Amino acid sequence: MERPLDSAVKLENLPEEIAGRWPDQVQVYLDPQNGLCLMECEASVLMEVCSYLFSKQGFSFASLVVEEEHAEFSLRYIFYLENGQVHILHQISKTKARVPSISHLVHAADWHEREAEDLFGLVFEGHPRLGDFVLHEEWSEGVNPMRAGFDPSKPYVHREVNPYWRPVRIVQAPGAFMMPIGPIYSDFAESAHFLLETVGEDVIRTIPRFFYKYRGVEKIAEGRRADEVLLLAERFSGISAFAHSLAFCQAVEEISKVEVPPRAKALRIFFAELERLRHHVSSIASICGSTALAVATSQASIIEEELLRLCCAVTGHRYLFGLNTPGGVTMDFNNEVLQNLADTVQGLFKKLDDLKQMLRLSSSFLDRLEEVGIVSLESAASYGLVGPIARASGINRDLRRVLPYSGYEKVEFIIPCEQEGDGYARLRVLFSEAEQSVNIIRQVASSLSSGPTISPPFEVTPGAALGWAEAPKGATFHWVRTGEDGRVVRYRVTPPSFTNWHGFHLAAENFAFQDFPIIMATFGLSNAESDR
Amino acid sequence: MSNWVLKGLQTGIKTTSYPGREEVASGVSPGLPVGKKEPGGEAISLISRCPTHAIRQMGQQILVDYRRCINCFRCVRGVQEALDWNSGYEWAAYMRTNDGTTPWLEKVFGRSLHILFVDGGACGACISELEQLNKPFYNIHRLGFFITPTPRKADILLIAGPITDHMRLPIQKAFDGMPTPKRVMAIGSCALSGGIFGPSFASEEGVQKLIPVDVGVPGCPPPPLAIIHGLLLAVSRKSPASLISFGSVDGRKNS
Numbered sequence: 131m132e133r134p135l136d137s138a139v140k141l142e143n144l145p146e147e148i149a150g151r152w153p154d155q156v157q158v159y160l161d162p163q164n165g166l167c168l169m170e171c172e173a174s175v176l177m178e179v180c181s182y183l184f185s186k187q188g189f190s191f192a193s194l195v196v197e198e199e200h201a202e203f204s205l206r207y208i209f210y211l212e213n214g215q216v217h218i219l220h221q222i223s224k225t226k227a228r229v230p231s232i233s234h235l236v237h238a239a240d241w242h243e244r245e246a247e248d249l250f251g252l253v254f255e256g257h258p259r260l261g262d263f264v265l266h267e268e269w270s271e272g273v274n275p276m277r278a279g280f281d282p283s284k285p286y287v288h289r290e291v292n293p294y295w296r297p298v299r300i301v302q303a304p305g306a307f308m309m310p311i312g313p314i315y316s317d318f319a320e321s322a323h324f325l326l327e328t329v330g331e332d333v334i335r336t337i338p339r340f341f342y343k344y345r346g347v348e349k350i351a352e353g354r355r356a357d358e359v360l361l362l363a364e365r366f367s368g369i370s371a372f373a374h375s376l377a378f379c380q381a382v383e384e385i386s387k388v389e390v391p392p393r394a395k396a397l398r399i400f401f402a403e404l405e406r407l408r409h410h411v412s413s414i415a416s417i418c419g420s421t422a423l424a425v426a427t428s429q430a431s432i433i434e435e436e437l438l439r440l441c442c443a444v445t446g447h448r449y450l451f452g453l454n455t456p457g458g459v460t461m462d463f464n465n466e467v468l469q470n471l472a473d474t475v476q477g478l479f480k481k482l483d484d485l486k487q488m489l490r491l492s493s494s495f496l497d498r499l500e501e502v503g504i505v506s507l508e509s510a511a512s513y514g515l516v517g518p519i520a521r522a523s524g525i526n527r528d529l530r531r532v533l534p535y536s537g538y539e540k541v542e543f544i545i546p547c548e549q550e551g552d553g554y555a556r557l558r559v560l561f562s563e564a565e566q567s568v569n570i571i572r573q574v575a576s577s578l579s580s581g582p583t584i585s586p587p588f589e590v591t592p593g594a595a596l597g598w599a600e601a602p603k604g605a606t607f608h609w610v611r612t613g614e615d616g617r618v619v620r621y622r623v624t625p626p627s628f629t630n631w632h633g634f635h636l637a638a639e640n641f642a643f644q645d646f647p648i649i650m651a652t653f654g655l656s657n658a659e660s661d662r
Numbered sequence: 663m664s665n666w667v668l669k670g671l672q673t674g675i676k677t678t679s680y681p682g683r684e685e686v687a688s689g690v691s692p693g694l695p696v697g698k699k700e701p702g703g704e705a706i707s708l709i710s711r712c713p714t715h716a717i718r719q720m721g722q723q724i725l726v727d728y729r730r731c732i733n734c735f736r737c738v739r740g741v742q743e744a745l746d747w748n749s750g751y752e753w754a755a756y757m758r759t760n761d762g763t764t765p766w767l768e769k770v771f772g773r774s775l776h777i778l779f780v781d782g783g784a785c786g787a788c789i790s791e792l793e794q795l796n797k798p799f800y801n802i803h804r805l806g807f808f809i810t811p812t813p814r815k816a817d818i819l820l821i822a823g824p825i826t827d828h829m830r831l832p833i834q835k836a837f838d839g840m841p842t843p844k845r846v847m848a849i850g851s852c853a854l855s856g857g858i859f860g861p862s863f864a865s866e867e868g869v870q871k872l873i874p875v876d877v878g879v880p881g882c883p884p885p886p887l888a889i890i891h892g893l894l895l896a897v898s899r900k901s902p903a904s905l906i907s908f909g910s911v912d913g914r915k916n917s
Contacts, residue, residue, distance in 0.1 A: 266828055275863055285827065286863045313832050314780050317809045318793050321781040321829055342828045343783040346864035358713055361734060361858050368787025368883065412790065415797075425666040431797035432676055438794075439689030447692045448885065449787045452735035460739045488665065658786040 141167055141214035152179065165214045165533075173230055176220055181235035183209050183216060190527060191514045192598075193624035194242035195609045196250050198224075198278050203252060205229060207239070208596065208607065212532050215596070222252075231257035238514025241632045242624075249276035264341045267295050275349055282349045301327040301334050309333075311646075313342045320657040324638075326646070333646070336638035340631060343661040351621035356382050356456060356590045356610075359618045363608065367625060367659035368449050369412070372405040373601035374608070374625070375454035380535060381597025381610040382456040388588050393581045394458030395537040400468065400574045401450055401459075402536075402599070403567040407475065408437040409602035410518075410564040411482060413654040417557055418489070420651035421498040429485050433478050444471055458584030465578050472575035479568040486561045499553035503637035503649035506551055513633035517604020517626045518559045519653060523551035529600040536599075543570050553652035560654075590616035601626050603655065627660035676798045680887055681805075681894055685751075691885040693749040695737050697907040698724040704743035711736050714851075714858060717745070726907045728753065728880035729854035729868075748907075751885050754892035755902045757848070757875040771817050772897045773806035778816035780836055783823035783865060787883040788850040792822070794886040807893055813839035818896055822883075824852040824859040825866035837873045845896050847877040849889060854878050854905075878905060 144167050145158040156179060157170040171179050183189040189209035197204045199221075207218040222229050231254035233240040243254040244263040251274035254260065265273070268288040274280065299308060312323040321342040326333045347366045351359045363378035364371045376398055383390060390398075415430035442448040444467060453459050489495055505515065510523035520527065526547045530538040546562030548555035594611035604626030611620040630653065637649050678685045697717070698705050701724045708724070709717045716730035717737060724745065738744040779792060795802045796809060810816050813836045825833060837846070848869040851857045856867040869875050879892040894900040 268828075280863070282863045283861075284863065285861065285866075313829065314813075314836055316811055317796070318779055318789050319781070320786070320789065321783070321826075321832070342832070343781070343823070343826050344828060344864055345783055345824065345826055345859045346862055347859075349864070350859065350862050358858075361713055361732065365732070365785050365787075365858060365882070368785035369790055371785075371787070423666070425670040428798045429669065429673070431794070432673070432799065435794055435797065435799045439687065442689035442692055446735060447733060448689065449790075449883070451692075451733055451787075451882065452739070460735065488669065492666070656786050658784065661783075 141165060141211075141216075144216070148179070151182070167214065167216045169216065169218045171218050171220050173220065173222070176218070177230050177232050177235055179218060180207055180209075180232045180239070183218075184236045184238070187211070189216060190516075190605075191236055191238035192596075192605070193607045193609065193622065194239055194246060195620075195622045196246045196252065196276070197611065197620050198250070198276075203227065203250065206609075207232070208609075210533060215533070227251060228253045228255055230255050233257060236514075237512045238629070238632075241628065248274070250274050251277065262297070264344055266339075266341070267291050275346060280349070282346060282352070297325060297337065297339065299327065300337070301329070303329055305329050306334075309643075316647075322657045324646075326643070328643075331642060333641055333643060334639070336635050338631065338634060340657060341661045343657050345662065347662040348621050348623060351618050353617055355617055356612065359610075359621060360455065362621075363623075364451055364454070366623070366662050367627075367656055368451075369409060369656060370405065370601045370603060370606075370659065372401050372450040372454060373599045374606055374623075376402060376536065377597040377599040377601075377606050377608040378610065379454050379456045379597065380599070381595045381608050382590060382612075384595035384597065385593040385610065385612055386456070386588055386591045388457055388585050390458055390536070390585060391582045392537070392579050393462075394583045394585075396574050396578055397459050397463070397583060398454070398536045399538060399541060400571060401445070401453060403570045403574075404437070404441060404471075404475070405450055406602045407479075407564050407567040407571070408434060408441065410560045410567070411437060413560055413651075414482075414485075414557065414564075416654065417499070417553075417560075417648070417651045418495075420647040421495055423492070423495050426485060426489060426492075426495070429481070433481055433485075436478055437475075440471060440474060444468075455584065456590070457586075457588060458582070460584070462583045465575075468575045468578065472572045475568055475571055479565065482561070482564060489557075496554060498645075498648055499557060499652065502553040502641065502645050503652055504550070504552045505633060505636045507549070509636045510551065510633065513636065514629060515604075515633045516629050517601070518556060518563060519630050519633070520604065521546060522548045522555035522559045524549045529598055529605045533598060541570055541573060553648055556652045556654075592616070594620075603627055603659065604630060623662055625659040625662065627655040627657070628662075630655055631660050677801045677804065678799060678887070680890065681900065685887055690887055691749060691751040692733055692881075693747050694728060694731055694733070694753065694880065695726045695907075696746040696748045697726045698743075698745055699908070702743050704741070705745065708737045708741060708743075708745060711741070714855070723908055728905045728907070729878065730851060730857075731880060731882065732851050732857055733882040751887040752891045752900070753881060753884065753888045753903050754877055754879045754895045754900075755905045756895070757870065757878045757905075772899065775807050775893065775897055776810045776815050776817045777807060777820055777893070778810055778813055778818070778836065778840070779820045779822075780829075780833055781823055782821050782829045782833055782853065782869065783826035783859070784850065784852065785823070788822035788852075791883045791886050792820070792849070792889060795889060800886045800890060802890060802893065805890070805894070813837070814841065816840050816844070818845040818847055818893070820847050820849055821853050821869045822849040824856045825869055825872055827864050827866075830866070830872060833872060845876045846873055847879065847892055847896060848875045849879050849892070850884055851880060851882045854880060857882070880905060
């Protein structure tokens with residue numbers, strides 16, 4: 131299945147197309163300046179319209195945003211393609227709270243619907259598997275923390291758990307059993323639970339159970355000031371703090387119509403790429419670690435720590451906390467310092483490239499990665515996977531190119547893409563992207579304009595906007611709505627790990643037990659980011 | 663394979679000389695605010711600027727509660743009168759005083775301490791810093807510290823994150839499954855105070871609400887050297903710092 135970037139329909143022709151197909155059921159409003167197309171859609175054709183965009187026109191699914199208004203739930207299905215977004219709006223009354231499920235046609239929306247069912251109590255008609263997703267068995271049915279009446283400030287009193295409760299088992303064969311892994315396992319693993327359905331040596335399928343790290347970020351953000359929510363955006367996933375805070379800041383800037391100074395935009399690109407580089411080096415180290423190649427793990431780890439130290443020496447923080455703020459960045463830097471940093475990074479990249487050449491020639495290493503954890507192009511497209519994982523399966527889509535932000539349209543870079551979709555393809559994408567990040571860092575460092583790094587102070591106005599960024603793990607979308615007093619009313623985060631964990635089971639099917647850590651490492655996803 | 667061996671040898675030793683000698687490389691620690699001994703009028707306004715209420719006034723001084731500080735730099739950036747800054751990393755402190763009935767671990771485990779790490783909803787930065795402990799720059803094996811994946815073999819439980827509601831039971835079970843004598847170490851502001859997440863419907867107000875904590879390591883995230891200091895403190899090979907600037911919780915002077 132080919133998913134070309136320049137699809138048959140351009141955004142400006144979309145109203146005509148839609149009006150031709152569904153003249154009465156869909157209202158279309160085009161905002162060509164912002165590349166935004168709003169569609170109000172009736173329940174009877176919701177599924178068809180979404181499927182038309184996703185399957186026929188090659189739009190990617192970004193997020194499902196549920197917002198509670200006075201007597202209604204407002205659902206916003208966000209799709210995007212090159213330089214354009216489509217928001218499909220659908221309203222349902224609170225008393226009914228039922229909506230047709232789109233996930234059997236737009237499979238990328240599957241987990242979004244499950245999440246909305248759990249947290250808002252919406253019923254998605256036709257969805258095969260609702261319940262037991264974000265909230266685990268301790269939570270009574272009918273408790274929906276994202277609803278307006280729910281008090282987030284104090285612990286919720288749980289029900290008694292039925293000791294005989296077991297997760298659903300799919301494989302029914304003689305001798306079949308479930309091998310549980312987690313939530314506490316391995317050395318420094320994040321809390322997550324995997325049920326490996328097996329008949330012995332081979333694992334037939336994997337059922338992940340997540341949200342052990344659910345901190346209710348979206349709920350506790352409500353009622354906080356934008357500068358307080360910024361801390362949540364930065365700290366719900368510390369290893370991609372800069373990308374997430376950037377997406378959040380861009381949403382707030384869009385709401386308040388604040389122009390970010392050019393120097394601040396350039397600095398944001400600089401540090402976003404520095405974060406991506408550090409993240410990818412760290413992922414490469416864990417892939418080497420998963421195959422027990424000790425020297426390679428150490429070599430990558432040395433580069434990682436050197437990058438962490440560089441970040442800290444220049445910005446004051448090893449993970450770039452406290453740098454982004456709505457309106458720009460909180461610090462200015464001497465151009466010479468940034469130039470030196472770019473040169474040092476180039477030197478570190480040389481070491482990384484040496485490592486890549488050595489790994490390429492280590493057959494015992496390649497044997498562990500090749501043809502392991504394969505995700506096909508068709509599956510990756512239907513699950514709407516993002517980031518390096520999607521690009522290793524042949525989906526050449528990157529928000530820096532598709533919906534350029536913060537001045538990425540002026541930067542030259544290529545988007546590395548591989549076709550095999552196996553562990554080795556994902557490793558190669560990581561190496562190539564690290565190389566591109568180094569190139570971008572050098573470009574930005576040599577062409578920095580002078581000027582302020584932050585806009586004049588401003589009040590956050592009421593409104594709503596979508597902010598996005600290509601985080602190290604893939605596309606992240608932050609939907610922010612602010613109220614009359616400038617406080618956040620609704621904050622919806624769609625992080626890349628959430629999108630990609632959905633497709634993890636594709637790679638973790640029919641494999642031998644010893645490949646599990648390798649599949650995990652080549653996916654390189656974060657539960658903190660996914661669970662929020 | 664021989665070229666890997668050669669590569670390893672060529673790289674030489676990268677490991678820090680801490681705790682033998684102080685680590686002086688730049689970028690090993692983001693530091694923490696110290697407060698101010700004689701603050702001007704401007705510095706007082708920083709108290710309301712702090713998003714986690716870590717800064718407070720006591721007498722003439724401005725103090726910082728390190729259990730709450732999340733390294734947001736709002737008390738030093740974009741302000742007229744910044745707080746003083748501590749660029750060190752020896753921040754770990756005892757969270758309870760030793761009443762003499764339970765010996766600290768040094769006699770038995772001083773050079774063989776087995777560590778179980780449990781993630782109580784950490785954002786990933788604390789975990790990333792913990793991962794560095796096993797990597798060339800910090801390498802805690804040389805100090806006799808070992809990571810174990812099972813509570814049955816663990817002497818000390820390391821916890822990062824605010825303790826999410828869903829991790830309460832697993833953490834309680836892991837703690838109960840450890841043989842005595844056992845110790846608990848809370849890593850990072852979330853584990854010490856709930857950070858920006860707790861208390862709420864989904865997170866606790868730190869580890870101490872669930873199980874007793876012996877050693878706390880402040881920071882967001884605490885750099886690897888601060889965590890090493892915490893481990894050394896747990897086996898009494900280092901002396902404690904204070905969790906509140908200009909003085910300590912149990913009245914000891916800041917070292």
